[in-house]
Amino acid sequence: MRQIARTGDAIVVSGRDRDLTYRSRRVTLDDGTWVAHESRGGTLSSVWAVDLGDRFVEVVHLGGGPSGGELAVVVPDADTVLRGELGSEPTGPVAPSWPVAVDLAIGLTGPATTILGATGEVSREHLAELHQRLLGLLHDGSPS
Numbered sequence: 001m002r003q004i005a006r007t008g009d010a011i012v013v014s015g016r017d018r019d020l021t022y023r024s025r026r027v028t029l030d031d032g033t034w035v036a037h038e039s040r041g042g043t044l045s046s047v048w049a050v051d052l053g054d055r056f057v058e059v060v061h062l063g064g065g066p067s068g069g070e071l072a073v074v075v076p077d078a079d080t081v082l083r084g085e086l087g088s089e090p091t092g093p094v095a096p097s098w099p100v101a102v103d104l105a106i107g108l109t110g111p112a113t114t115i116l117g118a119t120g121e122v123s124r125e126h127l128a129e130l131h132q133r134l135l136g137l138l139h140d141g142s143p144s
Contacts, residue, residue, distance in 0.1 A: 002055055004080055004116070011082050011116055013075055015052020024084030025069045027059050037061045040069035060108075063101035066090065072105055080114040081105065087117045087127055090137055099134040102127060 003014050013020045019030045026042070028034040029050065036042025048059045058074040065086040073082040083105050086098075106127050109115060115122050 002078075004075060004078055006116075006120075011073075013052065013055070013057055013073070013082075015055035015057075017053025020050065020052060020057055020073075022071075022073050022082050022084070024086075025071060027071060027073065035059055035071075037069040037071065039064070044071070062086065062104040063097040064095050065098050065101055066092075066095075068095070070101070072108065074108055078114070079110065079112060080116065081108050083115055083117045083122075083127075085117070087115070087122055087130060088119075089130070090134060094134050094137045096138060099131055099138060102131045102134060106131065 002016070005012050009023065011022045013022065021028045025040050026034055026036045034042070035044050035048050037044050044059065044061055046061055050057050055075065055077055060072050060074065062072055064070065066088050067085070070084050070086050072084065072086060086101050086105055106124060109124050111124065113124065115124065115127065
C-alpha cells in the first residue's frame with residue numbers, strides 16, 4: 001500500500017514492492033540497503049534514487065545543516081519532501097552551508113508541497129523564515 005507515515009523517529013515511504021525508512025542522516029530500504037552522506041560513513045555525495053515498485057524516490061544531500069550529513073527525500077508522486085533536521089531551529093553557531101541547504105530545500109517545493117521533518121509538517125513559508133533567521137545569525141549574529 002502506497003503511503004507516507006511517521007513511525008517513531010522515522011518516516012516510512014511505502015511503495016508496491018518495498019519500503020524506505022527515512023531518518024535525517026540515514027535512509028534504509030526494507031532489504032537492509034542503506035545510504036548516508038560521506039561525512040556520516042556512507043557513500044552518497046549528492047543524489048541517490050530508488051524505485052519502490054510504483055513510486056520513485058530521490059535522496060539528496062543539499063549541504064550540511066545543524067550537525068552535518070542531513071539528507072532530504074523527494075517523493076514526486078505525493079508532492080512531498082522529507083527535510084529532517086535541515087529545518088530545525090538553530091541552538092548554536094550556524095555553519096555557512098546550513099542556510100544554503102535550506103534554500104535548496106525550499107527550491108524542491110511548490111506551493112502545495114507537503115514538507116515533513118523531525119518534528120512534523122511545516123509550511124514552505126516557515127522554511128523561508130528559517131532561511132532568513134539563519135542568514136541573520138550567520139552574517140550579523142542576530143536572528144532576522
